[in-house]
Amino acid sequence: MPLGTLDRTPPPFFKQGATPLHKLIFFATLSILLMFCDVRWQLTLPLRSALSLLLSPAQWLSRQPQQLSTGVVNFFEERETAQNREQQSQAALLAQSLHAAQVDQLLLENRQLRDLLELKQRATPPSLAAQVIYDAADPFTRRVILDKGGVNGVILSSPVMDEQGIVGQVTRVYPLVSEATLIIDKDNSIPVLNNRTGARGVAFGESSGAPLLELRYMAANADIQENDILSTSGVDGVYPPGVPVAKVIKIERTADSMFARILCQPLGRAQGVRQVLVLNPVGLDEPKRPEPEVVKVPVKAGAKP
Amino acid sequence: MIMPRGQQLLLPANPFFIAVSLLLALVLNMIENVSILGNAAWRPDFLALVLLFWSIHQPQKISIGWAFMLGLAADVHEVSFLGQHALAYTVLAFFATLIHRRLLWFSVPSQALQVLPLLIASHAITMVLRMSLGSSLVGWPMLFAPFLEAMLWPLVSVILLAPQRRAPDPDENRPL
Numbered sequence: 001m002p003l004g005t006l007d008r009t010p011p012p013f014f015k016q017g018a019t020p021l022h023k024l025i026f027f028a029t030l031s032i033l034l035m036f037c038d039v040r041w042q043l044t045l046p047l048r049s050a051l052s053l054l055l056s057p058a059q060w061l062s063r064q065p066q067q068l069s070t071g072v073v074n075f076f077e078e079r080e081t082a083q084n085r086e087q088q089s090q091a092a093l094l095a096q097s098l099h100a101a102q103v104d105q106l107l108l109e110n111r112q113l114r115d116l117l118e119l120k121q122r123a124t125p126p127s128l129a130a131q132v133i134y135d136a137a138d139p140f141t142r143r144v145i146l147d148k149g150g151v152n153g154v155i156l157s158s159p160v161m162d163e164q165g166i167v168g169q170v171t172r173v174y175p176l177v178s179e180a181t182l183i184i185d186k187d188n189s190i191p192v193l194n195n196r197t198g199a200r201g202v203a204f205g206e207s208s209g210a211p212l213l214e215l216r217y218m219a220a221n222a223d224i225q226e227n228d229i230l231s232t233s234g235v236d237g238v239y240p241p242g243v244p245v246a247k248v249i250k251i252e253r254t255a256d257s258m259f260a261r262i263l264c265q266p267l268g269r270a271q272g273v274r275q276v277l278v279l280n281p282v283g284l285d286e287p288k289r290p291e292p293e294v295v296k297v298p299v300k301a302g303a304k305p
Numbered sequence: 306m307i308m309p310r311g312q313q314l315l316l317p318a319n320p321f322f323i324a325v326s327l328l329l330a331l332v333l334n335m336i337e338n339v340s341i342l343g344n345a346a347w348r349p350d351f352l353a354l355v356l357l358f359w360s361i362h363q364p365q366k367i368s369i370g371w372a373f374m375l376g377l378a379a380d381v382h383e384v385s386f387l388g389q390h391a392l393a394y395t396v397l398a399f400f401a402t403l404i405h406r407r408l409l410w411f412s413v414p415s416q417a418l419q420v421l422p423l424l425i426a427s428h429a430i431t432m433v434l435r436m437s438l439g440s441s442l443v444g445w446p447m448l449f450a451p452f453l454e455a456m457l458w459p460l461v462s463v464i465l466l467a468p469q470r471r472a473p474d475p476d477e478n479r480p481l
Contacts, residue, residue: 011365023369024399031373031395034388039438044387051381058328059382062335069340137338137383139346139447140440145384172384179384186441209441 045172052174059177063133125240128153128278130160133177142185142205142270144168148278149176157238159279165244165267166190166232167276178278183245184211184270192245193233197223200233203246203264211271213246215262220253222260230264237283244268315469318363322468327367327375330355335382347449352379353427354454356394357420358461360401361408372398389434397427417458424451 018026037043128148136143148154150173158170160180168182169190181188186205192215193200199222206212218224228248234241246264253260330351342348352375359367376391383390400423408416428451436442 017368020369020399020402024395027369027373027395028392031376031388031392034377034391035386035434035438038387048381048387051378055378055382058332058335059339061332062339064340065336066340134339135343137334137344137348138385139344139443140385140435143384187439207441209443 048172049174052177056176059133125280125282127280130154130178130276130278132274132276136179141187142182142211143171144180144182144273146170146178146180146276146278149174149178151175154178154278155280157281159232159239159243159281160276161243161279162268162273162276164269165246166239167266167268167270167273169238170278180276182270183213183266183268190239190245191233191236192230193241194224195229195231196225197228199223200235201230203230206263211266212249213264213266215248215264216259218260218262220258220260224248224251224260224262226251229267234282238281240279240282313470315466316471316473318366318469320366323359323363323366326355326465327352327359327371331375331378331382334379338383346443346447347453349450349453349457351457353394353397353424354457354461355465357397357401357423358458358465360398361405361420362466364402364405367398369395369398369402385431386434386438389431392434393427393430396430397423400426413459413462416462417455420458421451421455424454427451 034044130146130148130152132144133147134145136145146154146160154170154173156170156173159166160168160170166183168180168185169188170178171181172179182205183190183203184205186207186209189202189204190213191200192203199218201215201218203213203215206214215224215230226248229244230246230248232239232241232243232245244267246266248262249265250263251260252262333351334348337348337351338344356367356372356375360369360372372394373391376389376394377387379390379394380387404419404423408419411419428447432442432447
């Protein structure tokens with residue numbers, strides 16, 4: 001038998017390190033501790049940022065097959081399709097230019113009226129175009145990763161929208177990429193306003209995981225109809241007011257509940273969106289809210305410490 | 306070394322190859338997520354499978370600490386809770402060290418059958434953790450993942466043992 005067929009060094013008899021059970025207990029405790037730091041106290045962002053920087057070459061590599069396939073598809077796409085698309089976009093542009101001209105005039109009129117009434121000006125927040133790199137792999141949540149990060153000026157809690165409406169909100173900012181939670185995520189909520197009636201409410205992600213929104217805490221007899229459009233109300237100081245969010249598609253009123261169950265279809269493409277706009281949160285340049293005053297409990301006259 | 310009768314004598318495993326295969330499994334997981342399947346719940350977890358393979362075949366070289374570190378990397382990529390995959394992989398590697406002396410005496414298909422409970426346990430840990438921290442169920446497609454992984458076990462065994470199956474004395478007739 002030639003040399004090198006077996007391990008030259010025999011396995012150690014005595015120096016075996018910690019037993020597997022000890023290692024299991026140590027590392028399991030460490031990971032549970034980390035999870036608590038992450039979920040309850042949000043302390044692990046530096047560790048996440050560092051690891052995400054380390055992983056970024058691998059992530060770049062993992063994007064290549066997709067880009068290659070889209071490149072090949074684009075190469076073989078026929079000229080006719082491209083021309084058709086060009087014509088469609090021209091038509092859309094024409095329709096929008098008329099609209100835009102009107103909007104300019106309206107904005108001017110609105111500003112003058114607001115000046116007249118001495119109302120606060122409605123500002124257009126600065127924005128940043130970004131691209132969705134991929135859907136986050138975690139199947140329990142609905143998140144996407146954007147290709148712009150803290151280096152590019154993405155701010156935490158910025159609203160994310162596409163051309164049709166609000167898509168989500170930035171929930172973690174890493175140096176090179178950032179992570180946005182979609183509005184259809186179960187734990188996400190967005191304050192909305194019914195465009196038809198002006199009634200305000202809060203829309204949550206659908207709890208069973210369907211790509212829908214749920215308008216909760218609306219009284220069973222509230223004035224709401226199917227096909228009502230909901231837009232952002234702007235009371236939260238994050239989303240700019242008046243951006244479309246969702247359309248009501250189904251209302252269930254049951255006798256045993258005080259509230260109606262209202263399901264809405266998001267207007268922005270919450271699934272499969274590629275190009276998005278990251279807006280700065282509108283509340284950034286507003287004055288800070290006053291701290292709640294500490295109420296001093298008056299000491300009773302007779303009581304002695 | 307006591308070995309099952311009729312089995313080929315293997316060359317020593319190259320630590321460099323082990324590290325590269327683990328990294329490749331991580332990248333493969335990322336490709337699967339980023340370019341092909343998105344966040345489908347039934348995606349097979351290649352990293353867990355390769356980690357399980359090495360902790361069964363080379364428990365001296367790949368230990369629970371490695372599983373923990375790779376779990377952290379998977380957590381950061383998947384934006385799940387930090388420590389979720391780390392815990393699942395740690396437990397997986399621990400059970401692997403428990404069964405590694407027994408498992409290699411069986412044929413590869415029956416090995417696949419025996420690692421299936423470990424893979425199910427690893428996925429169950431993830432699910433129980435997430436549900437206890439307030440996530441909702443993702444539905445029955447998630448049940449497919451451990452079965453797919455177990456079905457990939459023979460393939461992984463062939464690929465990862467190939468470098469160790471080379472001839473100890475390569476000559477012109479047998480270059481590999």
